[in-house]
Amino acid sequence: MRAVAIGHPEERKWQRYTLRAFRPGDEAGLASLFAACFEEQRTPEECHWKILENPRREDTATVFVALDESQIVAHVGGLPVEFKAGAETVRALIACDFAVLPERRRGLKKVGLFLALARMVEEVCRDRFALTFGFPVPAAHRMETRYLGGKDAGGVPSLACPLTIHGARWLWGRKGVARLPATWLAGHKGLRRGLRFRGEIVVRRVARFDPFVDELWEDVSGCLPFAVQRDSLYLNWRYARPGRPYLLLVAEDGRRPVGYVTFRTVRFGSVSLCLIMDIMPPTGTGVSERLLCEVMLYARANRVDAVRCWMNEKCAFYDVLMTHGFVRTSSTDRLVYKVFRRELETASIGRRENWYLTLSDSDGL
Template identity: 25%
Template sequence: MNNKWIDNEQDLHLVKQLFNNNDSPRTLQHLKWQYIESYSQKGRLILGGVDPSLINGLTGIYAVFQNRFMSNGKVVTGSQSLDTLVAPEGRGKGLFNKLASQVYKEAEDRNIAFVYGFPNGNSAHGFFNKLDWINLDPIPFLVLPLRSHYILSKLPIINKISSFLPNITYLKRIKYKGNLNIVKNIDIDSNYDKLWQNFSKKINIGLVRDAEYINWRLSRPEEDYQNIAICNSAGEMQAICIYSLKEKHGGLIGYIMELIYLEDKLGSIVLNKALQHLKNNNCDAVLAWNFDHSPNHAAYKANGFLYLPEKVRPIELHFGVRVFNKELKNILKDRNNWYLSYFDSDTV
């Protein structure tokens, strides 16, 4: 079985065919956005396994994306593990390990410091037991229930009678004095970058979420992202919440993609405004990724978000890192140094 680096738009048809044939359909528009139009032109490390018995076919793919990361106040080059798939006819032959090993060698040659990601339940064993990943579980899922019927329907035993109970809708309102300049769907530009630069000083390890990255991320096809921001009298951005609403997990689910602010009070307010908008659009529950040590955790706590236990999560995901730069191993292996949000996810 031969391998090939996937580095042009023509190859995307092979990638699309592999995903579509294995119950994970992708559109060419999405693949082009992810693989070709990435904001980092040096960001793609994509290797496919080619079965000689197939004509122009792939039996497996492994892809990581090079990105800029904060690390103790400095910017380093890291990468995120994204697409991993081996077709049934290629399984049990070590193809996954072979592809990953070649990608990791190339990553080290490029002086990429690490690869991190969120393996699902099917692939976690391979990452942690065969590819030398450090387990940083669990992913910090938070949830805010908005409609009782949806939450009760997910609970054992109670779900059988949930439809007969009152459908209670509740959202805590964050009160504030004075007039705030609240702007909806503001441009992500140099004004945002000033806010990010201040916020990022509180992050030990995390993806650089500047305007360049955010604008590419928000251009993801077939998605609808919105934001609410607070600006001061001079028009300078003081807080922003980026969010989306999707039909997933049997309901209308809100996702807090990112929450960045200068002061906890402003963060609590702008998050609450986003939650009000989601509630008004019949959202059943809101999800977020946020550690209790994150610099914006106070705003989530003020709005009533709760930790979502692993046993009731809608999907099984894990969190881990493979370190290439040994000088950074001690900081990378400590989950208390990491900052995550849904902008780290490739599924929303």
């Protein structure tokens, strides 16, 4: 059964539910839905920031909700971004926060609220965007690939570096303690190597990014076949998320900005983690190594148990991470994408190693 339009292309009826675009004032209802579906809470302020303050937001909605009378019981949507796809820049959607109240779910054998809402989003958005992508949880992954035509491009490389016994046990279990000394030795060697650049590359903390990142993106993007455009407009919105304090570091070579790194610390249960959200340039140069050193020094000084990140193994920075004691970890994060513009449907877009993905591309962090 498909949703039936009820007088507006962004509002439809499906069974007893009203499916419509997100509206200002829905923030509290959306936060209540997330509280019932996720361990990590979303505040109304976060919902407002994510949907209404996005600088790439259009008049036509990209986030939709399902209501049972006045209660929001489901949510499906995407965050508009500028996206580098080969030699051109296109508009894309990052899938975000799919949620259906547990008591309203119908499993995989019947069409339920999730599919009805997701199909509506696609019908409204497919002519305005070139593609959509995301990193769905296993249950949503099955729905997207089985019913919505999403394609699995493979697992996202997740790396971690334990700094304490607690972090080693979190990463490797009971045997982790025996592996920690080798990690520490590699980390110390990496720090010594990176700190060689301390005299020529100065790192400072900033509250916002200057337009220099636009020039940096132009310089670096040619080496990144598929990636979210990391310009100052996007970055200053991305790291202004309410309730999420991020640290932004800029590297300067003779007072000329040449790179940046963003990160934050979080707790997962009893483990304290430092998450490297993004780094530019993702190369093996002294700039990226110097920035990594600052992150590692911060993590050690603040008694963080482990440092974690995503990094494409084709980037030279992947090798830098390995020399600092990082190891590949198991992860359920998988890239799922769907192309709306036929000319973009090439073999290269289907290979995950051609995508530059970092934790900043993950909606949940």
